[in-house]
Amino acid sequence: MSKQNTDGKRSARERLQEQRQRDESRDRRKRTLIAAGAVVAVLGAGTGVAALVAGSGKHQAPAEKAGPPVPPQGTQGKDHAAIPVGKAAAAATLVVYEDFRCPACGQFENAFRDTIHSLEDQGKLKAEYHIVMLIDKNLGGKGSVNAANAAACAQDAGRFPAYHDLLYKSQPVETDDAFAAKSRLLQLADKVEGLNTPVFQKCVDEGTHNSWVRQNQEAFSKSGYRATPTVLLNGKSIYADPANPLTPAKLRQMAAAAKH
Numbered sequence: 001m002s003k004q005n006t007d008g009k010r011s012a013r014e015r016l017q018e019q020r021q022r023d024e025s026r027d028r029r030k031r032t033l034i035a036a037g038a039v040v041a042v043l044g045a046g047t048g049v050a051a052l053v054a055g056s057g058k059h060q061a062p063a064e065k066a067g068p069p070v071p072p073q074g075t076q077g078k079d080h081a082a083i084p085v086g087k088a089a090a091a092a093t094l095v096v097y098e099d100f101r102c103p104a105c106g107q108f109e110n111a112f113r114d115t116i117h118s119l120e121d122q123g124k125l126k127a128e129y130h131i132v133m134l135i136d137k138n139l140g141g142k143g144s145v146n147a148a149n150a151a152a153c154a155q156d157a158g159r160f161p162a163y164h165d166l167l168y169k170s171q172p173v174e175t176d177d178a179f180a181a182k183s184r185l186l187q188l189a190d191k192v193e194g195l196n197t198p199v200f201q202k203c204v205d206e207g208t209h210n211s212w213v214r215q216n217q218e219a220f221s222k223s224g225y226r227a228t229p230t231v232l233l234n235g236k237s238i239y240a241d242p243a244n245p246l247t248p249a250k251l252r253q254m255a256a257a258a259k260h
Helices: 003-056 103-121 134-139 143-156 160-169 182-189 198-206 210-223 248-257
Strands: 083-085 092-098 125-131 230-233
Touching (some): 092 103, 103 125, 125 210, 134 143, 134 210, 143 160, 143 182, 143 210, 160 182, 182 198, 230 248
Parallel strands (some): 092 125
Antiparallel strands (some): 083 125, 092 230
């Protein structure tokens, strides 16, 4: 065998060996990339699980209660729609249909609050509040229903008059649905002594009386009354006549003249 042929065969074997080395190196790189990809996929899946777990740990308000209306304690009248304030023996009964988002209701309350409370304290007047959600219905939002529910929760706690007045003193403008934020309603409750308890907070968070508020709104819509506030004294409308506007002095006179 010639040296040339021997060198040629050796070169061929060397080339084949080099090719095998290149192939093995390529295969190793491929396996490494596949393994790395699998690790990334596992890490990515782990990250997703971690995100779900982290998300599940966030505070979520309790789901609002659905179902039949739950009237607050001490309510009176048909469907227990009225929240009473004052002495039951009073000769004059002031019935007020109102909405905590309603600016005209705020004007009425701010103008007549002191007079009404004075007459209540003297035993000459008792009030019955029908809380509705007319502004939510007309403008959208949840401020009317959430504030009404919170007021009903305050009635359960025996703190309705103080919280009712505070909501009107803190009333936002009509287009600002600030009372939709339950945190705001709870913040205001801090200003009423003994109100902001865990029981009250649960009642506000869960919307315990929401169905009752909606029932009140349905009854108001069917009543023939068209606006809030609607104010009746012993069954007679006393606040809707611009030609004969109600004043605190007139309210005192009418309450004094009322008979059982």
